[in-house]
Amino acid sequence: MHLCSIHNKQYSKPPSTRALLLPQPAPCLFESNTLKTLRAFSVLNSSPPSLETRSFLVPTSPEQHSTRSLTKYSLQKGKRKSVKAVIRRFFRLDWGIWIRPKCGRHKKIYTKSWRRRRRLRQHVFTNSTQSWLLDTMVTKYWRRPKYYPDDPYNPYHKREEYPTTRRTPQIPVVAS
Template sequence: MRKGKRKSVKAVVKRFKRLDWGGWIRTLSGRHKKLWRKKANRKRRLRQHVLVNATQATLLDKMVTKYWKRPRHYINDPYAPYHTREEFVYTRRRALK
């Protein structure tokens, strides 16, 4: 018999990254496929990450456990600039001057 414990969906952990302020980012699909066929501006767009909307972020929060929601600190983290969101009033850490 199974336990009644929540488990994280492995596909969410693999495909998405949770930022410290609660947002989720992902890459665009097809970013490594048939690059010889795609124009330069499309390849540049595919290299970038996109934020998911609020409904998707709520759903992703339900699909992972508390372990994956904790902030992680890595050396030379490429996502370090995106972990703060000072321009938005609800996620601001420092007070307005």
Template structure:
């Protein structure tokens, strides 16, 4: 982005090249465009001088705007809100609470993707596997724990909970609650 700005500014005869290294041009947060007022403030020029030098530049013959092109290859992210606007508190990611279930010992389980789609063309053993739940590994569990608040990390007790047998891990010595016979 700054390379494009420098090419535009090199056209203007009033600008010293040593200024370019030390200036920082603010960018508008809403449209990713350079505001002429802030550019004029950084360079000590008026807006009319900058606008005429930019409009006469050869850069505008190729492109019609100084705006950055939107990145179409941006990956989707569900980041945590660390400070909410109302209370300033950390917030849970709703997608985690909707898609995953936390067990008391810290493990997370989820359903398989595509378990309701096109079941008519899936074989019976695949349909049986799609009805089962899958454990998340330790890295995923650690990440999911960071994405929810303390309220959701505490044990939850429900009436007729179908996951009740899975809340204890009796097979490991560290996590077992009942003594060995």
């Protein structure tokens, strides 16, 4: 009974006040009176007038584009710079593919089974589009093969198991 009386009071408002509660469309920036309202805006107001009348229900187009902070020309020497996040997160094998560890491998290990923990220790390949993108984000130095002593990735730097990517000739096996 009490709830019905509240609802009746809410709907008994005149239509003119109900229309004020609806969200107003965002004002056009090219109107002539926008400049006047911005000039009249003072420091005493809590927010600019465009934010007060803006509707958050109206879909807006995304204005921010993703950036990868690639420096094509440095300020000192005018050279291209590598993106440090790529060097820190990925590793390039000699045959051109980039590898990365699986995400979440250090998170909540106590809740994961031993098989899942073993899978998370493995690395995954990036696809060809991602490899091309990562190649453009680093300099020639990082695309060149590197030789480290006791490299754990040494067996994976060659791709000799496929005939199309084989570099050394295969020794024919003679059946006896």
